[in-house]
Amino acid sequence: MLIFERSRSGRKSAAQAPAATPGAGEIPGRYLRTKPPLLPECSELDVVRHYTRLSQNNFSIDTHFYPLGSCTMKYNPRACNALAMLPAFLGRHPAAPDDTGQGFLACLYDLQEILKSVTGMAEVSLAPLAGAQGEFTGVAMIRAYHDARGDADRREILVPDAAHGTNPASAVMCGYMVREIATDAQGNVDLAALKAAVGPRTAGLMLTNPSTLGVFEQHILEMERTVHEAGGLLYYDGANLNAILGEAKPADMGFDAIHINLHKTFSTPHGGGGPGAGPVGVNSRLAPFLPLPLVAQRKGGYRLLGETDRPLSIGRLGAQLGNAGVLLRAYVYARMLGAEGMRRVAEFSTLNANYLMVELAKAGFEIAFPQRRASHEFIVTLRRLKEETGVTALDVAKRLLDKGFHAPTVYFPLLRP
């Protein structure tokens, strides 16, 4: 039932009634409404009970286990949220001069440095406002790089068929044709298919590693050589960064760009529809094209770099510097973990996934790639159960709700039955 449907003429709620706005009497009469606004008329208790009841209809992380996500999962400590909500952070105007926000900028500068350290990249921009925008940014920088070299014939982006749908979508938004690369029986990108696909039209490869199938690409270095030798660049989708956090760096795998989903790997709840943040890291080849603003340390202070500092930048992705609240939560989380804690994230997420995979196999579930060690996640296929009983993955997901668990992502990646 909607709050409007609870409305009864003449009912009022003093607690929710706004106080008269000072100065309202100065508004010219022609701008004043002649009819009262169409608002529900409810008592205070009506309102409290209505919204409390609605909140109880939700399946939430405050009340249940909620392992939703086709990618990295992590814990979101309340402390990160509490510190990001400090009044001085909340009260800072996004257009305030750099001089009046040195503490805020220092946190963001440190975050850039931490993400550089974790990925091995030369520079990081915090500007992208979401994971998919981070992908878009990565491909836009690849395009800017080729355009700057006059290499205009490179019109194709290679995307494995196990990728998130946002990968091909981002490539298309940047004006590229997408070429899909098959997956082999081991769950790796089919190396022969990749070698057959690369060529003078290849602008780059978008790769999620570990993949959405939950396995680490076994031929990652050969893939890197194949694409680079063809003149293309490599973009690393950091959706599954938990599995390698602090243990392996995409830059060491030869990748030119990466985006990191802070809402997946560094605090901030994931799966709630936002807000998110998708910072990008690049090697020195792509650094001139990074989106603005960047946070720089100059003469003992911090300031935002703009177009005059970085004339080759692909530009700005929003009115301000990223999603500040998400960036601050990530900064606190990273500082709480430290370098040792980051490695622990990778070790525990991998250990937990493999433990669960073995337990489910023992219980009788069919594992999609039983011969492979899981990274941070794994795929269970219910094809056989459906053939035997008619029960589908959706039915199992719904039954899990009765047991107090939200189901993990179902029917993804699409290439699995």
Next chain:
Amino acid sequence: MSEILVEARGDPQLLKTAPHATPVRRLDDTKAARLLDLAWTPRASGKL
């Protein structure tokens, strides 16, 4: 998950009609996405 696997083999209908213990039962996500109902209008409800 082990319990659910046993239920699937012994009483598949229990799973086909799940969930049973939630405030809201199985929703038609596809219909909700295709037929958006986002705004309330007084004419539709006859109230206010």
